[in-house]
Amino acid sequence: MIKIKNLCKQFGKNEVLKDISLNIKQGEVVAIIGPSGSGKSTLLRCVNNLETATSGEVWFKEQEVTGKKADIQKIRTKIGMVFQHFHLFPHMTVLENVTYAPKTVNGISKTEAESSAKELLSKVGLSEKAEEYPGRLSGGQKQRVAIARALAMNPEVMLFDEPTSALDPEMVKEVLDVMKSLAQSGMTMAIVTHEMGFAREVADRVLFLDEGVLVEDASPQAFFTAPKSERAKTFLQKVL
Amino acid sequence: MIKNNKWMLLVLTAVMLTGWFAQGFLSEAPNASAKEKHNKTLVMGTSADYAPYEYIDTAKSNEIIGFDIDLARHIADELGYNLVIKDMDFNGLIPALDSGRVDFVMAGMTPNKERKEKVDFTKVYYSAQQLIVTKDENIKSIEDLKGKKLGVQLGSIQEKEAIKIKKKVKNVKVEKRNKIPDLVQELQTKRIDAAIIEDGVAVEYLNQNSKLKAFVIPDTGSAGSAVALPKGSDLTEKFNSEIDKMKENGELDKYVKKWFKIEKSENEKKDAAAIDFSVVWSSLDFILYGVITTLKFVAVSIVLGFLLGSLLALMKISKTAPLRWFADAYTSIFRGTPLILQLLIIYFATPQLTDYEISAFLAGVLTFGLNSAAYISEIIRAGISAVDKGQREASLALGIPYSSMMRQIILPQALKNILPALMNEFITLTKESAIIAVIGAMDIMRRAQIVGADTYRYFEPLIIAGLIYYVMVMGLTVLGRKLERRMSRGD
């Protein structure tokens, strides 16, 4: 589903990603972990070209995201993204937030968009908040709306960048539960997270990034019980 | 969809408003004369704040009347033309003639060397005497002006007279003002000691105020009024022969008697109170009509400024460098030069460069629209960059096209933040709109000035105009607060 070949990314002289290659297969759930500043967000953002790769290739199915002729806008509709700070549209109601892109981008009728939006909202447990403005929701509720908003475009992949890092502890679970059921439904997912328990339980694979280098690419079982690299060992000691 | 519709509606309303107003002022442009007696038309330029030569009896009508007007009608009729009268600032008359905006000028204008270099004059049709008008009992001859402040109208023949006096008498300080009513007001408040005003004009002021005294300046030479025409115009000779005819058959004398006779007897003279609204009361309607002009003007300027400003703001944040340069240069030019200068350039240069006779209203709207676009673009640019970067990223990640993102995600949020600043800009625009009076647009300010000239009262019309502006600004402020409250319902 996603192929990354020899990806490098620099911000000025700062080499943030160094020669990263990896594949994510359809239906796979991949957790990306690593210390702060190691390039996790940047890697994720290169997938839908929010950051443009300095060199190397990123492929989404048969299309090269990094290609000159790539229809990025079209590709992005198939790649959902959820941000740490939600980024809901504050001047739209929850329902409008979820229906806006399908209506504007895919040209879906209002009624159709709203009925599928309501379905999604009930999936994330927020049916009764449809007419609310984001300003009146809790963090956990906001993030669930953001997930529904991304899902409304019927994406084939979902990217999550620390979806629970900005939440109060008591709200983390409600978001992780939604993500868990999404994973169970067979969605392809790449998740940057500091929730090690979640990564261990839900992910099919764990990618460990340090200083822009993909240090480990292993099953959660292998990674959490017997990390191969020194760096991963130190990291795990700190966080577990 | 709700938001989508709102924007559509806003743009639609804007377009319709612009269209509607455009229609309004285009049809208003030339004073279409009611009676199309002849099939040719002459456009006369004048400055209707110089009674009794040309002024508006504001208590009665909107029509410009006076000695020059009667004369012009008579001559035009004899020559087989309809007459259309255009009112503007006195200082704008020669440029208007130059740029072909008017065919001839009658405004109690005296031929002098500078003017003769630019335009042709007919022979003098009426010679006035120049008076020294003063409140000071001790000023009885020009020698008494030693060390005094002497006021004259800017660009007038009296200015030349003042320079002559200055050569003869020591220490005379010449003060220049735009209009005769300004001079009289300065006399009243003793900011100047004396003023040079010609007899026909001074009569009314002397009648109104017994404290004002006057005496004739000796040897004023052949100062007199003549018709100004473009250089080399073949109308000049025709005007001359008509003036000769009128002098012979006594028509001219009839008009002189009609307009320059001193009507009031000594006991009718009254000293007007310092502030007396009863005098201008009957002219209130006349000033209030200016509200329509000012409102139209402000509304069209705001719409134009806002649309253009949004466009410029988008250019400023675009990735294309030339667009950014253009928008930055535009802003820097319009912010870096005086508004009134921009107004005069657009008003006077357009006909010269393009052959298009831009109306005062259109020139005003264009200037204010272009000018406020510069300020609004800065406000909007700041507003856009204050919108959380995440909004843009979330939109991009959803594959939302740039234009939709701007119109429906970024701008609505920016707008909410910048509403107070925008409202401020609109209020400034409303108040500053008063300067279109300079090019003769009949807005509140110009009308107040005309009433001032007609009633020989200075303060009252200005106070009324001030009140009207204040009410309009308050209206805008209330509207702004309502809008703000409305837009913040999401929080």
Ligand SMILES: Nc1ncnc2c1ncn2[C@@H]1O[C@H](COP(=O)(O)OP(=O)(O)OP(=O)(O)O)[C@@H](O)[C@H]1O
């Ligand atoms: N737009 C940018 N311009 C310049 N440098 C950037 C930019 N974005 C990220 N960086 C730098 O790239 C490096 C990696 O950043 P990135 O956000 O990918 O790290 P991360 O692994 O997501 O960290 P965290 O866990 O704190 O989110 C950091 O050193 C950061 O300062």
Ligand SMILES: [Mg+2]
């Ligand atoms: Mg990050």
